[in-house]
Amino acid sequence: MKNNKVLVLHSSSDLYGASNSVVRSLMALRHVGLEPMLLLSETGPLSQKVEALGIEVRILRLGVIRRKYFNLLGLLNRKYYILRASLKIRRIIEKESFQLVLTNTTVIFSGAFAAKLAGVKHIWHVRETITGPAFFKNFITYLLNKTGHTNFFVSNASRDNYLPKIQAEKTQVIYNGIEYSKFVDNAYDLKHELGISQDKILISMVARVNLLKGQKYFLEIAKLLLLKNKNLHFILAGDTFPGYEYLLEELQEYIVSNNLVHNIKDLGFRSDVYNIMGGSDIFVLPSIQHDSLPTTILEAMAAAKPVIATALGGSTEMVVNGETGFLIPHDDAKVAAEKIQELIDNPELRSQMGLKGQERLKQYFSIDAYLENFGKAVLEVINQ
Incomplete structure (x- = not known):
């Protein structure tokens, strides 16, 4: 190798699934x-965590694509910042002799453009499963083909979403892995924290609040279950991107208008997800759009909790239906509630599924496997 320097770009400085995954990639x-070296658009919990590992972080406005920019003025705004960032990143690459650029998301274009200008290899690490709008999906596919020396995907479902238009020979699936020690045998008393009785069955959902994850669907399912069960309590954990606070307001309005205030608690952002998983009885991730490989499912599996997830995207590769949890429809709260009811009625089944999920996590989604597989795959690209 000429040198061993890799420039990594990521879209936010929070500590949700994709951000924690980029830490593991580093x-x-x-x-x-x-x-x-990591490039971010702003400082935050992620930059602090990465710097604590002794890895350099630099801040540069990268022109991250968000849905709110899908209008004329928004696209013009993004074009300006993407072009400006591309030129600045090119100078960084050339001045500091980076051999490879790795973009940890498909909502940052500037790293790919800068690598092309500088004549160095570029890897897309695709974490999103983009199904629409069509023009955007087609453009992303075009970028993957034209600016990706290799394209890593976190699940087969995510990769298949871009087939047959993407060049299959330039793709590779590498499952995320997590460090699970804080989740195993965690007996945190979340019910005590919430001030509810120990005989309550605690059903949790942990996810960033957005249009993908299905928080509203979770509330609809909870409402149906509470009609039949008085011993349930539901929790939501997660905040939203700046500018999307209206989603939180809508959730709160639904809770109040449906008289669910005493049965549902919104915890907001929590850094101790291991305690939430440890203190829950059932975990639900009701994504209403394709979710590539949601980390919170792995975390629930690590904590030996049965997982309910919609049968979309990478969840189908994580949850073994009827063995480690249940896969539910993304658009039928009644059917979803019926499957969760099976777990409510059977504590032994909850335990069995949770333990099988934990075994599956350790076998296929461990941090050790990820460090080896991801590192080796990047080295192969560099040495080609």
Whole structure:
């Protein structure tokens, strides 16, 4: 190798699934002897965590694509910042002799453009499963083909979403892995924290609040279950991107207008997800759109909790239906509630499914496997 420097770009500085995954990717690069540097648009919990690992972080407005920019003025705004960022990143690449650029999301274009201008290899690490609008999906597919030396996907479902238009020979699936020690045998008393009785069955959902994850669907399912069960309590954990606070307001309005205030608690953002999983009885992730490989499902599995997830995207590769949990429809709250009811009625089934899920997590989604597989895959690209 000429050198061992890799420039990594990520879209936010929070500590949700994708951000925690980029930390593991940085660790994997160091694991195989590479020297990564992370570029972010702003400081935050992620930048602090990465710097604590001794990895350099720089802040540069990257022109991240969000749905709110899908209008004329928004697209013009993004064009300006993407072009400006591309030129600045190109100078960084050339001045500091980076051999490879890795973009940890498909909502940042500037890294790919800068790598093309600088004549260095670029890897897309695709974490989103974009199904629409059609023009945007087609454009992303075009970028993957034209600016990706190799394209990593976090699940087969995510990769298949871009077939047959994407060049299959340039794709590789690498499952995320998590460090699960804080989740295993965690007996945190979340019910005590919430001030509810120990005989309540606690059903949780942990996810960033957006149009993908299905928080409103979760509330609809909860409402149906509460008609039949008085021993249930539901929790939501997660905040939203700036500018999308109206989604939180809509959820709160639904809770109040449906008289669910005493049975549902919104915890907001929590950094101790391991305690939430440890203190829950059932975990639900009711995504209403394709979700590539949601980390919170892995975290629930690590905590030996049965997982209810919609049969969309990567969830179908994580949850073994009827064995480690249940896969439910994304648009039928009645059917979803019926499957969850099976777990409510059978504590032994909850325990069995949880333990099988934990075994599956350790076998297929461990941090050790990820460090080895991801690091090795990047090295192969560099050495080609």
